[in-house]
Amino acid sequence: xxxxxxxxxxxxxxxxxxxxxxxxxxxxxxxxxxxxxxxxxxxxxxxxxxxxxxxxxxxxxxxxxxxxxxxxxxxxxxxxxxxxxxxxxxxxxxxxxxxxxxxxxxxxxxxxxxxxxxxxxxxxxxxxxxxxxxxxxxxxxxxxxxxxxxxxxxxxxxxxxxxxxxxxxxxxxxxxxxxxxxxxxxxxxxxxxxxxxxxxxxxxxxxxxxxxxxxxxxxxxxxxxxxxxxxxxxxxxxxxxxxxxxxxxxxxxxxxxxxxxxxxxxxxxxxxxxxxxxxxxxxxxxxxxxxxxxxxxxxxxxxxxxxxxxxxxxxxxxxxxxxxxxxxxxxxxxxxxxx
Ligand code: GCU
Numbered sequence: 001x002x003x004x005x006x007x008x009x010x011x012x013x014x015x016x017x018x019x020x021x022x023x024x025x026x027x028x029x030x031x032x033x034x035x036x037x038x039x040x041x042x043x044x045x046x047x048x049x050x051x052x053x054x055x056x057x058x059x060x061x062x063x064x065x066x067x068x069x070x071x072x073x074x075x076x077x078x079x080x081x082x083x084x085x086x087x088x089x090x091x092x093x094x095x096x097x098x099x100x101x102x103x104x105x106x107x108x109x110x111x112x113x114x115x116x117x118x119x120x121x122x123x124x125x126x127x128x129x130x131x132x133x134x135x136x137x138x139x140x141x142x143x144x145x146x147x148x149x150x151x152x153x154x155x156x157x158x159x160x161x162x163x164x165x166x167x168x169x170x171x172x173x174x175x176x177x178x179x180x181x182x183x184x185x186x187x188x189x190x191x192x193x194x195x196x197x198x199x200x201x202x203x204x205x206x207x208x209x210x211x212x213x214x215x216x217x218x219x220x221x222x223x224x225x226x227x228x229x230x231x232x233x234x235x236x237x238x239x240x241x242x243x244x245x246x247x248x249x250x251x252x253x254x255x256x257x258x259x260x261x262x263x264x265x266x267x268x269x270x271x272x273x274x275x276x277x278x279x280x281x282x283x284x285x286x287x288x289x290x291x292x293x294x295x296x297x298x299x300x301x302x303x304x305x306x307x308x309x310x311x312x313x314x315x316x317x318x319x320x321x322x323x324x325x326x327x328x329x330x331x332x333x334x335x336x337x338x339x
Contacts, residue, residue: 040073040258043081043090043099045206050230051288052100052157052250053077055281059252062273067266073098083205085186091255092149098254102159104185106251109151110144114189114322115331119315122247123339125158125285129278131338132156132249141331152259155274157281159224159248160289164197164241165233166220167213170304171241174198174314183209183221189322194222196314197245206231213237222246225303226285229292238301243311 042060046052053075060073081087081096088105090096103117115121116138122128131137133155142153164171166180177199184190186203194201202218206227212218213236220237222245228234252274259267293303323329 037069038071038258038262040071040097040254041081042073042075042252043079043087043096044075044077045079045084045087045100046077046227047230048077050077051226051281051284054284055157055277056100056252058280059273059277062276063270066269066273071262071266071270079207083207085205088151088253091253092151094150094255094257096255097258098252100157100250101253102185103156103249103251104187104190106145106153106253107189108187109149110141112141112144112325112328112331115328115335116141116249117187117189117246118318118322119193119246120312120319121332121335125160125247125282127339128158128247128249129156129282131335133275133278134338137331137334137338146256150256152254152256154252154254154259154271155278156249156251157278158285159250160226160285161242161244162222162224162246162248163243164199164220164222164245165228165237166239166241167216167237168219168239170239170302171243171306172304173307173310180220181218183212183218192321193245193315193318196318197243197311198314209233210236224289225292225296226288229295234296234299234301238296238299240296240301240303241306242303243306244308245311245315 042056044053044056056075060075063071063073082090084099084101084105087096087099088101088109091099103113107113107117116132122131145151164177164182166182168180169176171177174197177197180199181202182194182199184194184201184203186205191201191203204212209221210231210233213221213233221233222243223233225240228240234240262270297303323332
């Protein structure tokens with residue numbers, strides 16, 4: 001957080017950011033009596049073309065407009081402020097104010113998030129968005145990391161259905177993944193998921209996947225068609241197989257001290273602006289998902305349907321494994337009731 005007229009806070013944040021970005025810069029200052037502007041620096045691991053960047057830009061515009069410039073969200077794309085696993089720690093420590101964080105990383109901090117990050121919980125992206133952004137369902141969960149980790153969750157965008165792609169062959173059944181090294185997001189849950197699907201999981205950061213595919217360190221990865229194209233993975237892993245094993249989510253996470261420093265009115269503006277951006281996100285998402293398939297096909301990639309029943313059969317036991325507490329079961333039931 002940078003409060004333009006508060007030198008001490010500004011100094012701390014600037015030093016932290018200089019260390020992170022390696023950029024040189026000077027501390028902007030304003031004269032006495034200048035209106036205070038809280039700058040929120042938001043870390044994103046996607047490109048400027050990705051729906052998250054575009055929708056977060058609209059969110060930032062609405063926040064700036066409705067707060068008359070009191071809150072200024074600045075988005076730093078392309079993981080320049082760190083990969084997600086580091087970013088979520090940096091947001092907790094206050095070195096970075098906000099980040100877009102995959103549910104997989106949230107689940108590493110509070111296992112209850114696993115319910116939102118496992119196979120077979122959401123029927124569709126619409127069901128997911130309705131359930132995840134409903135305070136009656138996720139309100140307590142979104143506040144659960146405030147005292148322990150200083151993380152406040154404002155809401156979530158969908159990652160769509162994630163599928164497997166690789167450099168070797170089309171995948172139709174779990175048996176086709178035998179011996180195939182597939183990158184997963186860094187969490188035990190996803191390692192177990194990919195193992196259940198028949199492959200060999202290789203956890204690593206998102207930004208390392210292209211080079212790892214290109215050099216043959218891994219054979220494949222799993223993601224949505226949008227990231228498959230924005231990250232150019234189709235160039236090095238041309239077989240995309242619609243396993244649709246998981247509908248993931250990206251959470252907008254703010255440092256709790258930063259969020260709580262805002263007036264009640266400005267907190268409300270931030271929350272509402274995010275919810276307003278979800279609809280725009282969804283229309284960009286739908287358009288880009290279809291466009292991504294065309295782009296990859298034009299470059300020679302193939303997309304194939306899989307034996308969905310066979311994948312469902314190997315993934316179903318995960319649901320019971322994850323639902324090992326009453327809290328998780330209650331959350332799961334509330335989500336299913338919203339289907
Ligand atoms: C998607 C998701 C990101 C996530 C990435 C990954 O692109 O939107 O938040 O980091 O998948 O696989 O790591």
